[in-house]
Amino acid sequence: MNDDTSLIAGVLGAMGLLVAQRVVGGYRWIGTPPPWAEAFGCTVDQPCDLAGSFAFMGLFLHDAEVFWAQAEGEATISSAPWSEPDQDGVEHQLEAVAMRLPRAGGQADGDGAEVIAVAGAGADVAQTQSILQAARERRLAVDRELAVRRQVEQQLRLRVEQRTVELARTNEQLRALAAQVGLAEQRERHRLALGLHDHVGQLLAAAKMQAGAERAAAGDPAARERLTGLLDLMNQAIDATRTLTFELSPPMLYELGLVATLASLMEQIAGQHPGMKCTFRDDQSPKSVAQDVEVVLFQIARELINNVLKHAQATRMVVETQTQDGALVMSVTDDGAGFDDGVLQEPVVGAGGFGLYSVRERLDHLGGRLEVQTRPGAGTTVRVIAPAV
Amino acid sequence: MKQLKICMLGAFAVGKTSLVARFVKSVFSEKYHSTIGVKIDKKQLSLAGQDLTLVLWDLEGEDDLVRVQMTYLRGAAGYLLVVDGTRPETLETAVLLRRRIETEAGVLPFVLLLNKYDLAERWAINDPGLLGLRDAAAATLNTSAKDGLNVDEAFTALAQAVVDPGSGAAEGSA
Numbered sequence: 001m002n003d004d005t006s007l008i009a010g011v012l013g014a015m016g017l018l019v020a021q022r023v024v025g026g027y028r029w030i031g032t033p034p035p036w037a038e039a040f041g042c043t044v045d046q047p048c049d050l051a052g053s054f055a056f057m058g059l060f061l062h063d064a065e066v067f068w069a070q071a072e073g074e075a076t077i078s079s080a081p082w083s084e085p086d087q088d089g090v091e092h093q094l095e096a097v098a099m100r101l102p103r104a105g106g107q108a109d110g111d112g113a114e115v116i117a118v119a120g121a122g123a124d125v126a127q128t129q130s131i132l133q134a135a136r137e138r139r140l141a142v143d144r145e146l147a148v149r150r151q152v153e154q155q156l157r158l159r160v161e162q163r164t165v166e167l168a169r170t171n172e173q174l175r176a177l178a179a180q181v182g183l184a185e186q187r188e189r190h191r192l193a194l195g196l197h198d199h200v201g202q203l204l205a206a207a208k209m210q211a212g213a214e215r216a217a218a219g220d221p222a223a224r225e226r227l228t229g230l231l232d233l234m235n236q237a238i239d240a241t242r243t244l245t246f247e248l249s250p251p252m253l254y255e256l257g258l259v260a261t262l263a264s265l266m267e268q269i270a271g272q273h274p275g276m277k278c279t280f281r282d283d284q285s286p287k288s289v290a291q292d293v294e295v296v297l298f299q300i301a302r303e304l305i306n307n308v309l310k311h312a313q314a315t316r317m318v319v320e321t322q323t324q325d326g327a328l329v330m331s332v333t334d335d336g337a338g339f340d341d342g343v344l345q346e347p348v349v350g351a352g353g354f355g356l357y358s359v360r361e362r363l364d365h366l367g368g369r370l371e372v373q374t375r376p377g378a379g380t381t382v383r384v385i386a387p388a389v
Numbered sequence: 390m391k392q393l394k395i396c397m398l399g400a401f402a403v404g405k406t407s408l409v410a411r412f413v414k415s416v417f418s419e420k421y422h423s424t425i426g427v428k429i430d431k432k433q434l435s436l437a438g439q440d441l442t443l444v445l446w447d448l449e450g451e452d453d454l455v456r457v458q459m460t461y462l463r464g465a466a467g468y469l470l471v472v473d474g475t476r477p478e479t480l481e482t483a484v485l486l487r488r489r490i491e492t493e494a495g496v497l498p499f500v501l502l503l504n505k506y507d508l509a510e511r512w513a514i515n516d517p518g519l520l521g522l523r524d525a526a527a528a529t530l531n532t533s534a535k536d537g538l539n540v541d542e543a544f545t546a547l548a549q550a551v552v553d554p555g556s557g558a559a560e561g562s563a
């Protein structure tokens with residue numbers, strides 16, 4: 001042991017550290033092991049067995065040798081904190097240090113060097129620990145906050161999804177209800193129309209016949225004059241009854257179907273609006289549509305036609321029925337003012353769109369479709385595609 | 390008496406030290422006291438009539454600041470790979486750690502612990518295969534150092550897998 005080594009060993013021993021020196025085949029004590037080390041079985045009268053006394057030391061010294069074998073130049077020290085219980089189970093916070101010192105006058109070159117191992121009790125790791133721990137605690141807090149935020153977001157997303165589903169269901173129910181109300185209304189109109197036509201209409205026809213017979217038989221010109229006036233009134237009543245019947249629910253829709261009824265409606269309209277060129281076209285294809293659907297389609301056609309008459313400022317109107325891809329397609333085209341089709345996305349009442357939103361809703365419910373082509377100033381085509389049967 | 394060196398590995402603050410404290414001393418503390426270097430503990434265990442001393446090496450946790458030294462695994466018979474079930478990123482750290490162990494220290498049996506199971510309402514790990522770890526582990530257990538759930542079982546399962554690699558302990562459940 002050279003002077004440097006014994007000096008350092010002496011200082012370390014005086015500091016209450018456990019010091020050992022490498023010899024051939026192992027280590028030997030330098031000085032007297034401190035009292036804390038006795039609890040690990042380290043006493044002067046026992047052979048120095050660092051690896052046996054401390055679970056950590058065998059590995060540590062081995063690692064130090066590996067480290068020195070790889071290290072370049074003057075790398076001479078290796079240290080590591082650890083903690084371990086003594087033979088009584090009492091825990092000690094320790095630090096291991098291995099130093100390689102050059103022999104007197106020599107180099108620290110592997111086997112030529114002297115190695116001493118030191119184990120210290122109560123090594124102060126508090127400083128390092130508090131820095132590391134502060135960093136980690138902070139990191140944990142941030143992670144926790146992020147996790148909570150993620151959870152809240154997830155819950156919110158779920159809630160929104162739920163509400164969306166509920167809303168869609170409510171909408172569907174409302175639509176179904178509207179469709180039912182619509183059908184009930186149609187049936188009621190049909191009933192009234194039948195009553196008007198079959199009952200009131202028949203009575204008026206009979207009354208007219210009688211009045212006509214009276215007039216033929218009357219000799220008095222003044223009486224004839226009065227009966228002619230009466231017949232005129234009765235004809236007006238019969239016309240009014242017919243128009244009303246048709247408006248309520250054309251019986252021919254039930255008897256002859258949609259196409260014939262639309263044709264007849266267009267004829268009527270042409271008669272009532274001489275300024276408008278009205279055309280009806282049908283492709284003559286057989287059309288199989290359920291009666292309830294036909295009724296809804298007729299109702300829609302009437303609304304579309306009324307829109308044109310009231311709002312479009314048009315001079316021409318074409319109504320067309322045809323079969324496309326197996327589905328009945330009904331279109332209403334005009335050369336009028338057109339509108340901005342953005343309004344179709346919302347249930348707007350009033351300017352533009354004119355109830356097309358509700359038409360679309362009704363069709364949706366039936367499984368049909370509504371297509372609108374329009375631009376301000378460029379006319380409008382509305383195509384109603386009935387659900388394929 | 391036969392000694393088995395067992396290492397505790399995982400990201401920082403997953404509960405490695407707490408699991409050892411629960412196992413060895415039956416205590417738990419809410420206070421976080423980050424481990425520096427390595428903390429060694431011992432515990433006797435009787436396994437199928439054989440007395441064993443488990444020498445537990447509780448290693449410092451891995452994060453951006455600390456890279457666990459793989460030389461600490463030298464001589465280990467196996468390890469407990471610990472994940473904090475409320476922090477999904479600790480599962481990724483576990484995957485990386487295992488990969489590093491296998492290239493630098495060799496293939497060792499391990500038991501995967503999903504710790505802090507008492508915080509089930511904050512549970513954040515959903516991957517059923519646990520990123521491939523479940524298949525590789527000798528067993529996978531939900532644990533809690535706080536209330537002691539599956540803690541003894543975890544150490545026993547690992548000792549079992551080490552002592553008798555073909556044993557039923559390999560059929561872990563979580």
Ligand SMILES: Nc1nc2c(ncn2[C@@H]2O[C@H](COP(=O)(O)OP(=O)(O)OP(=O)(O)O)[C@@H](O)[C@H]2O)c(=O)[nH]1
Pocket residue numbers: 399400401402403404405406407408418419420421422423424425448449450451504505506507508532533534535536
């Ligand atoms: N609720 C709950 N908290 C736990 C559990 N295990 C550990 N903790 C807490 O988690 C924190 C970290 O525990 P430690 O045991 O120090 O974690 P570690 O993995 O040893 O941490 P490092 O040594 O820094 O890597 C402490 O505040 C513990 O109280 C558990 O099972 N449940």
Ligand SMILES: [Mg+2]
Pocket residue numbers: 405406407422423424447448449450
């Ligand atoms: Mg720890």
